[in-house]
Amino acid sequence: MINSSFFTKPQMPYSIALSVNDISAIGTPTINITRKGNVPTKEQGRDKERANYSLSELDAEVDVNIYVNITMSPNSNVTQLTLKRKKICRQGQPQRKSLEEESVLADASAMVASSNPFYIMIGFASCAILLVSLAALFCYYRSQKGHNPDVTNSYAGVTSHLSSSKAGQSFLRVDTPNHSSTISKTGSQYWSFRRLATPSSLQGTLIMPVHNNTSSISDLHHASRLSDQIMELSVERRRILLREKMQEGTFAQVYSGILIEDRNNETNSSSSEVMVKTVSDQASKMQVSLFLIEGMSMYTLQHRHVLNVIAACIDDPQRPLLVYPLMNKGNLKLFLQKCKFSPEGQVHTLLTQDLVSIALQIIQGMIYLHRRKIIHKDLATRNCVVSANDDGTLLVKITDNALSRDLFPNDYHCLGDNENRPVKWLAIESLLKKEFHQASDVWAFGVTFWELMTLGQQPYFEVDPFEMGAYLRDGYRLFQPINCPDNLYDIMVCCWNAVPEERPTFPQLLTFLSEFYTALGKYI
Template sequence: MNQNFLSGFIILLTSQLVFGYLNLYLSLAEVQRLLGLEAELYYVRDGNINNYALNFVMPVPSSLNSLHFTWESLADRPLLYTIKVDTSDSQILLPPQLNITSRGSVPTTLQTFSLSLLCSGAATGEVNVTITISVTITPSNVTTLMFRRKKICTKFEMQTNHVLVHTVPTYSNSTSIFYTAIVSALILIIILASVTAAYYVKNKKTRDTTSASTGPTTTFLTTGPRNTVNTSYSSFRRMPSYSLIDERSKDLQERITELTVQRCRVRLSNVIMEGTFARVYQGSYTNEEGVDEPVIVKTVTDHASQIQISLLLQEGMSMYSLNHKNILSILRVSIEDHTAPFLLYAYNNYSNLKIFLQKCKLSPEGVSHTLTTQEVVDMALQIIQAMQYLHKKNLLHKDLATRNCIVDDKLNVQVADNALSRDLFPSDYHCLGDNENRPIKWMAIESLVHKTFSFSSDVWSFGVLLWELTTLAQQPYVEIDPFEIVAYLKDGYRLAQPINCPDELFAVMAYCWAMSAEERPTFTQLHICLQDFYTQLTRYV
């Protein structure tokens, strides 16, 4: 018995010695390349193993075709290693190649080894890549580290190096070359002169017409398009919070007609939220069977403008006919002459997610609810499922944030529209001098600079939402002026890792904030990553 205990103790001791003399990490450049962060990611640092980092399945975008690891041995004797690489699909991903031998000794100085991951181009898919490194200190003591990656490949995308061959025309002699160059230059000069003259004449006519019709004017500097209407909601009228990529068959008026009910069937109880012109009530609605249903009613005050009323209807009706457990769709509409419209939503004892998170913070009465990492990831997965449904319907959200989600007492989350959000949460929206009140600090960089939106820009916003979940709805970039946010993002800065936020969760956020939209994951890929992390968390319970 004593001998067995002593033998086990010796094995445990030598196992710790392996990692007491081993460093293995991703360098600053590699983390910047993979995640866009200015940091190093250690898997083993002076004997401390980062199990969370090892368990995290890191996605590798199709634009990257290699991985790099940095390591060194601090032992006074050789540490033997073996490396093995396995993939789940050899048809999509070519056999990975290491630039070091599969067996050898860990170097005693800092060195970086690489692993090539080249897509075959035969099909589109995600390939699981498992890198197994075994370190041996004694024949009876072999410790294994396992790194998992998910390589994304696109059909016809060959990531090998190609040589571009230019065909150079052959001329009979140097005289031909000289005269050909002269003629080409003269033709180019004539074309440029014609274009310049036409441009000058056109501009002169435009200036003369403007001066004659308007007289003396004052010039203002604008950052938006020249045809932008000078109202604070003009751009939102042209482009609602949910944009349709494919045209729907019914227009807004037809949708409202289908959902309209008599005002006498709606009763208001108490005000839940209120802004300058926006109000949200708790109430009830009597359905066709005469049964009262609890509802939430969104409306505006009597002094709201027609623009604000139109915006309420347009953004509220954007959720029309959507049917998903994680999406709050509009239930009914009540419109009568000379009164503000009522937008009705089903109510099931829920609250605004942003307000709920803020109540989770310490208060004089104590903590309302202490969120665990597992609960945060579960809520994030529910939001991802809602966004997968929206994107499957070819819909963009454009304003994904905790303020536009709801949660009940069982932490069931639903994504809602952003009707009235600009008035109810004014500190979350800013105008940059272009007459557009927008959620600046939740928007992707291309949406800020070029006003372009895509599935990838929704992914960026989800990264900020995930940051809100882990910080209990703190304001993002609170120290950055809205006018400086574009330059801040272009310089590579992002939101800092929240306190007590696991590295795996922050890595997902950072991946959502990739500078290039093509390098960001889809919501399907995010679901796979967070589901794996959620499974790891449940194993410790």
């Protein structure tokens, strides 16, 4: 049993996290100090604990990483350490379930941390390496103290981004009209949620992607937030009844269903019609994790034209269910294609005024998302749903992109970077530089508007995905759809300006299209 402690005279904020690459071989490790707080200013007492053991299920060599962030002073950047080691696991031999014997043992009450401290149950740490590293950090701090005499509490987190008709088409090289506007580049900004401990039922499900054999503390924090959100929406499986299968991919499944209101198990409990997204047994753990991450992206959002998740069920961690309000016409892209190819009279007949109304509703939803500092990054008709009202009008809502890659595989392509992206909807800067902001969502809206006017035709159908960057750089854009008024096509072209600052904003688009919609109504 190894006991140790660490301290420093000035207060220095720290955060710590652990990860392993094979949790099935080594079990779920823990560390018994708070995940975030201040390094103690004096040596604390040592608390001895007994290590728990379990039998390893397989022979494996497990990579173990410990990540430590320490802020030396308000004027210095965050110092991040990544400590690595390997653990040999033998089948049938005892393995540690916790890190008390090889990790830092410190009195949790000594840490000045945020309320409700919690333990990250990912990783395995080496005590000796950690002590040496902290000593080195302390020496470094002492050497820097003369340059930064006023040392106060500061903490900066480490951030990372967890990220048709087959007829021939002609592509036009257009001179983009100059509708200058000021674009506020918000970058990839997301929501802030309470950070609680990862529920044990999700620990085998929430696997954050690991890049370059390391995992950032920000990714681990995101997993904890995601777990918190799912638990707040959690319902029992008995309350969800699956009915008709609406869509299906290789592993993705979308059902219509019933969500039963829980009223102390009364027989007269009310119910509501819902749409349920889930996965089959063919889905990998990484695909399940991505499904949950993307499916919860609209969590807490409340807007007439944004579809938010209303319930989740994780009774079976390998087949989680996400529940949404039901839109009776389903996916917008499939709805448009039915209207195009089905005999007249069997499906809703769409007029130009209907299509402009749909575009206006999408714009209103995007204005709301941008006001909430959310960049969608995958706006398209496939990520919208539609419902017909009693008066025949259509209600459209923007959705998350959970399972879209599997349900619409022809809309996504991998350009050799191991990332499946909606290449033909991406702005030129997003495609070439992976830059995303409000103006890149405007570009995607231009392509979405083109989809509306063509009733779900595939954009750039004849262009190889690997050639899209060159096509856009050379100034080529989508052609004007048949029966599309010039004014509407001009709006699309403005959205495809190569300079993000020259594209219209969504409020400007709302004004343009509202005026056109009003004028169109006078002639109908």
